[in-house]
Amino acid sequence: MPLTITQKSIMLDNNFNIMGVLNVTPDSFFDGGEYTNVEPAVQQALEMESVGAKIIDIGGESTRPGALEVTLAQELDRVLPIIEAIRKQSNVLISIDTSKPGVMKAAVEAGANIINDVRALSEPGSMEVAVSLDVPVCLMHMRGQPRTMQSAPQYLDVVDEVLAYLIEKADECSARGIKKEHIWIDPGFGFGKTLDHNLFLLKHLDRFVDTGFPVLVGMSRKSMLGAMLDVPVEQRLAGSLALATIASLKGAAIIRVHDVEETVHVAKVCHAFKIVE
Numbered sequence: 334m335p336l337t338i339t340q341k342s343i344m345l346d347n348n349f350n351i352m353g354v355l356n357v358t359p360d361s362f363f364d365g366g367e368y369t370n371v372e373p374a375v376q377q378a379l380e381m382e383s384v385g386a387k388i389i390d391i392g393g394e395s396t397r398p399g400a401l402e403v404t405l406a407q408e409l410d411r412v413l414p415i416i417e418a419i420r421k422q423s424n425v426l427i428s429i430d431t432s433k434p435g436v437m438k439a440a441v442e443a444g445a446n447i448i449n450d451v452r453a454l455s456e457p458g459s460m461e462v463a464v465s466l467d468v469p470v471c472l473m474h475m476r477g478q479p480r481t482m483q484s485a486p487q488y489l490d491v492v493d494e495v496l497a498y499l500i501e502k503a504d505e506c507s508a509r510g511i512k513k514e515h516i517w518i519d520p521g522f523g524f525g526k527t528l529d530h531n532l533f534l535l536k537h538l539d540r541f542v543d544t545g546f547p548v549l550v551g552m553s554r555k556s557m558l559g560a561m562l563d564v565p566v567e568q569r570l571a572g573s574l575a576l577a578t579i580a581s582l583k584g585a586a587i588i589r590v591h592d593v594e595e596t597v598h599v600a601k602v603c604h605a606f607k608i609v610e
């Protein structure tokens with residue numbers, strides 16, 4: 334089934350929907366304020382679109398392990414100018430990576446098309462806002478909170494538990510009025526998971542795909558690669574492409590990556606391989 338973004342009547346491709354991660358890193362100023370470089374971010378987004386990204390993911394909260402919390406005002410300052418500027422120049426789909434209802438609403442009003450919430454609409458008010466905005470929502474699984482999530486996470490059966498959580502959240506969204514075709518699910522690689530947990534989730538990704546909800550995966554450059562390869566982030570491209578290959582063959586609908594052009598090539602090769610008789 335093709336993915337449909339009904340709000341904009343855009344039909345996403347079945348096989349190579351690459352989501353490009355936009356770096357929204359603010360520069361700190363001596364007065365404690367911050368200033369985000371809008372122009373380089375917009376250029377990066379347009380470049381990712383030109384090499385095949387279908388979606389640009391923009392987030393103003395760092396959810397890397399150990400990251401500190403940011404305020405609503407900080408998050409809005411970081412993402413809104415960039416969303417507005419991209420929207421002036423392009424019709425590329427924009428997802429807003431946030432858990433805050435205030436950011437979801439302002440971002441969609443500024444031109445974002447998709448809500449990407451690593452907390453799966455669990456923050457107060459976020460479910461109501463997502464329902465009212467009527468856009469696709471990616472529900473991700475996370476165990477704990479970013480600051481502490483990597484301290485010895487445990488599961489009886491990681492695949493069962495993550496899948497049960499996502500199905501429960503998806504059913505809740507559906508009961509609250511979010512269209513079924515607007516619900517995407519994501520196992521949340523690296524969010525409160527050990528290397529083995531991440532590998533089990535990837536090995537059994539077909540069980541997520543079998544739910545019928547489009548499955549999004551984000552493994553690009555993450556620590557699971559550091560754990561397997563013992564190399565820093567800048568040297569994780571080949572490993573990221575290997576993970577994208579596996580996810581694609583297992584039926585992931587959307588792959589969230591930093592290296593768009595290379596991953597588009599992976600997805601095209603996987604697609605050719607899948608359809609040959």
Ligand code: YH5
Nearest residue numbers: 396397473519521522551554555556566
């Ligand atoms: C995701 O998986 N991830 S932000 C740690 C790294 C590298 C990258 C070096 N937002 C996801 O990209 N949204 C993030 O170690 C996400 N799925 C969805 N839906 C974390 C990230 C990263 C973290």
